[in-house]
Amino acid sequence: MSDDDLQASDYPIAEKRPERVAGARGKRLEDITVDTVVSGNVTMDDLRITPAALLDQARIARSVGRAALAANFERAAEMTRIPQEDVMRVYELLRPGRAGSKQVLLDAATDLRARFDADQLARFVEEAAAVYEKRGLYRNRF
Amino acid sequence: MGEHPDYGANRWRRSDDWDARPLRMDLFAAEDPESGFSAFNGATDPAPGVEIIGGEVVSMDGVPAAEFDMIDAFVAAYHLDLDIVPEAMAIPSEQLARMLVDMNVPRTDLVRLAKGLTPAKLAETVAQLNAMELGFAYSKMRARQTPGNQAHVTNAKDDPLQMAADAAFAVALGFDEIETTMRVARNSWSNALACCVGSAVGRPGTLFQCSSEEAEELEIGMAGFTSYAETVSVYGTESAFVDGDDTPWSKAWLAAAYASRGIKMRCTSGAAAELLMGFHEAKSLLYLEARCLCLQRGMGSQGTQNGGIDGAPLASSIPGGVREILAENLIAVWLDLECASGNDARHSESDMRVGAKIVPYLIGGSDLICSGFGSILKYDNSFNPSSFNGEELEEFLVLQRDFEADGGLTSVEESRALWLRTRAIEAVSHVLKDLDLAQPTIAMQRSVAAASGSEDTDSFTPGDATVISEAVRDRNITVLDVIRSLHRGGFVEEAENLLFLLKLRLSGDYLQTSAVVRDGKVISAVNDPNDYRGPGTGYRLTEARRKELAAIRNVLSREEVLRFEAASKAEESARIDYRTMGPARKGDDPTEVVVGLSPGFGVTMFKTLAGDPLSSVLLAIRKGIEAEGGVMRVVRLRHTADTSFLGLSAARLAGSGIGIGIQAKGTAVIHHRDRLPHNNLELFSNAPITGLEHYEGLGRNAAVYARGDAPEPVVVKTHGEALGARFHARVALLYAIETAMTENNASPEEINLAFKESGDE
Structure with a gap:
């Protein structure tokens, strides 16, 4: 079965298709037990969702007519590659008045593409940059 | 006409009686559409309409694209499905309104059409339904079949022992989600740890959130303590949005951020938020909410905390305000969003108004009937007193029994409640000592176990909690440390329960619409879709569940x-x-x-x-x-x-x-x-x-x-x-x-x- 065939009957994936589920370092669900946690073999990275899992959920969401939710999962899949500081830095820039000019947001978009191969997120930021310009949001708030 | 006699009375004393009732503490506002005080008919509400030229939206609800504000722009780009717009917008709103209450029109057909409807069209449609029709349509249109509920677990001292004990009790009652917040902002990590431990007592799978500042909330989630968030607020006017220090794009960014960390997320919006913030644009409550909700669907939020929320008391001061809250909830579920349907911030001092407001949600069901049922006493609720609180819990249980309606809760026997509280106190005390965070004494534990609320306890103070909180944060303590500690202390079942919840992140199954965990399994709108098509369909009580609802305390035989x-x-x-x-x-x-x-x-x-x-x-x-x-x-x-x-x-x-x-x-x-x-x-x-x-x-x-x-x-x-x-x-x-x-x-x-x-x- 190809990835694209995932649908509602494959959900919940952890029950129906457990072979597709693994943590960010490749640990499978059955490898993560209280015993392995206690013996120190499990880190928080092993409990991080992977882009593959998010894309699987996106496919399921699309299969039941939830394209907008799927698109969010796809943006999230890209975001799994971005460290927390950068996620929060771009969030901060997207808030009103934080970016002093359109160029600051465009630079952030370029950075997202270059460092994290995050094209959808980059386009999303570029789109915000254009709307903010139109709406006069590059103004100081504090 | 004869002379009117003077009996020496200047007022009928019945009016004094009425003045003394709690109801009269409520303020009621005159309808004033120009000042934003209108539930359904704003002074400047637009007529619905969309113009598409060459695959581009050139105008929406009377606003040309060149004049779109951020909300219009986002809704046009991310909510409207241009393939569906012509078909959906061509259906008269009277007809759409009838389809909503027609059990022969499947939910799925209406959900598809909603993707082609503008905020003004959605608002115009639901405004045509009376309160009973709104309640019925809500029940038919909500996304997940099995109803659920959410609790607040907080206390006025941010005391971790009480936090854990109360969390364990809330879990036993059957809440699918519990939410905490702090009296003192710095205490978030302590509250998160304590609630997290308490929520693992008794059974696994209760989702947990710690409502905090955005960045910190995400960090707490990444440390594994929490599993969902609902603090992503959106607003219906651009000025209110900017005043709230966000934009549709910044909030959508957060929506993706939570999903990227495997954390369930829903947005929040509710009637009268814009009015409270002073940026209402003379629009009706309902129209502004329709904008908020289209925005939320567009940004890919799986759900919404919606229905007045903090604005419920203000919305309810306006004629038709409570009907409007039902109407906005209906738009939410019509847009296929999970709906945590408010019924939290207490909208009235009158118990009767509160009881009346809950009925449609209780009998019709909701993904989460209350987006914060106060499982603790009113004074311990660090959000605000809820519609139902620790004081009124049994009223809710009895209403479930009266109507044979599943409000998501089950009675807990007194001895069981005390056992769970004690177990939670033992567990969290062990973790606090074992991780060298604090030294709870027997006296503190005893005072908490039997206490109805924090006024009865002699335990940790908010200042103590700050010390714990900063240590958890600064030492980068994660839920894995807590699981190991519980295991060391012999709390193996609690360790297993916490790990169970954490492992849900890997598949992301609980990121889908309306997902909660029941009996160790994720159920959501994907595998438990609401298929209501009339009597005998949709959610029905099993005989076993009916008996659970009937089994309240002190039943005479x-x-x-x-x-x-x-x-x-x-x-x-x-x-x-x-x-x-x-x-x-x-x-x-x-x-x-x-x-x-x-x-x-x-x-x-x-x-x-x-x-x-x-x-x-x-x-x-x-x-x-x-x-x-x-x-x-x-x-x-x-x-x-x-x-x-x-x-x-x-x-x-x-x-x-x-x-x-x-x-x-x-x-x-x-x-x-x-x-x-x-x-x-x-x-x-x-x-x-x-x-x-x-x-x-x-x-x-x-x-x-x-x-x-x-x-x-x-x-x-x-x-x-x-x-x-x-x-x-x-x-x-x-x-x-x-x-x-x-x-x-x-x-x-x-x-x-x-x-x-x-x-x-």
Whole structure:
């Protein structure tokens, strides 16, 4: 079965298709037990969702007519590659008045593409940059 | 027209009575659309419409694309499905409104059309439904079939011991999600750790969130303590959005950020937020909410916390405000969003307004009926008092039982509640000590276990919690450290439960619409979709669930009534003997009043509903009769248990023609031998509030009637007690016992009373 065939009957994936589920370092669900946690073999990275899992959920969401939710999962899949500081830095820039000019947001978009191969997120930021310009949001708030 | 007299009254005192009721603490606002005070008809609400040229939206709801504000721009780009717009917008809103309440139109058809409807069209459609239709349509359109509920778990001291104990109780009640927040902002990590441990006691799978500042909330989530978030607020006007320090793009960024960390997320919006913030643009509450909700669907949020929320009290001050809250919730589910349907911030001081508001959600079901049911006492709720709180929990449980409606909760036995609290306190205390975060004492633990709220505890203070919180954060303690610590302390089941929740992140199954965990499995709108198509479809109670809802505390049964009577029997047999002397004769003493006892009087039943021993009642009656120069004679009647016939039968045996009929539960009547059965002289029907002084008065009056005089009837004063609610279950059981003892044509028997204690016979 190809990835694209995932649908509602494959959900919940952890029950129906457990072979597709693994943590960010490749640990499978059955490898993560209280015993392995206690013996120190499990880190928080092993409990991080992977882009593959998010894309699987996106496919399921699309299969039941939830394209907008799927698109969010796809943006999230890209975001799994971005460290927390950068996620929060771009969030901060997207808030009103934080970016002093359109160029600051465009630079952030370029950075997202270059460092994290995050094209959808980059386009999303570029789109915000254009709307903010139109709406006069590059103004100081504090 | 004559002259209007002056009685010296300048006000009807009923108005004072009304002024004193809690309702009158509520403020009610005049409708004023120009000032934003309109639920459905804003002064500047636009007419619905979309113009598409060359695959581009060139205008929406009367605004040309060039003039779109951020919300318009986002909705046009991310919400509107241009393939569906022409078809959906062409359907008249009257027709859409009818489709919403037509059980033959599937939910899926309406959800598809909603993707092509603008905010103004959605608002115009739902505004045509009355409150009942809104409730019905909500029930039909909500995304997940099985209803659920969410609790607040907070306390006024940010005390981690109480936090854990209360979390464990909330989990036992069946809440699918619990949410905490802090009195002191710095205490977030401590509260998160404590609630997280408490929520792992008893069963796995309760989702947990710690409402905090955005960046910190994400960090707490990444440390594994929390599993969902609902703090991503959106607003219906651009100015309110900017004032809230965000934009649709920044919020959408957060939506993706939570998903990227495997954390369930929903947005929040509710009527009157813009009005509270001063940026309403003279639009109606409903239209602004429609914008918010289209925005949320567009950004790919799986759900929304929606329905007034913090603005509920303000929305409810406006005519139609509560109907508007239902209407906005309907738009949310029509847009296929999970709906945590408000019913949190208490919208009124009137319990009756609160009770009325919950009904459509309770009987229709909702993904999360309350987006914050206060599982703790009002004063411990660090958000705000909720519609239902620790105080009113049992009212909610009883409403579930009354309507046989699943509000997501199940009664917890007292002993079980205490066991769970103790276990949670032990677990969190161990973790605090083991991770060298704090040293809870036995005295602290004891004070928390039994405490109803933080005013009763002698435990950690907010300042103590700050020290714990900063240590958790600074030492980068994660949920894995907590799991290991629980395991070291022998709390293996709790360790397993926490890990279970953490592993849900890997598949992301609980990121789908309306996902919660039931019996260790994720259910959501994907695998438990609402398929309501009329009676017999949609969510129905199983027999097992129906029994759970029925099993509230202190339920009266026939066995219990009999046990109570059996306990009274020994006491009464020490006071009185009823000696049967053979068939009763007709008397000829003109001063004689005959008292006719019911079949079970002193045989199977021994106390009146007011709690007086029947021996004392008979003494009181005799005292009254003798005070007016009469003589009491007692007979047992076994052919009837009905008060009127008891009284009439007794009267026909009396030399005076006056009889008293009395049932074991205390209902009594004075009768005359020549009257029709139900046309008595005096009736004491309110047995639960009829005391010995009344029975004495009854005896006196009977003797006065026997003399041929007309006494002032004895009045048993009521103060509006709901006597039916207080006593009828017991009355019905008792009376059935008496009626079962009757025998057709049984003859009256002469009874000699032998009083033992007073020694007067």
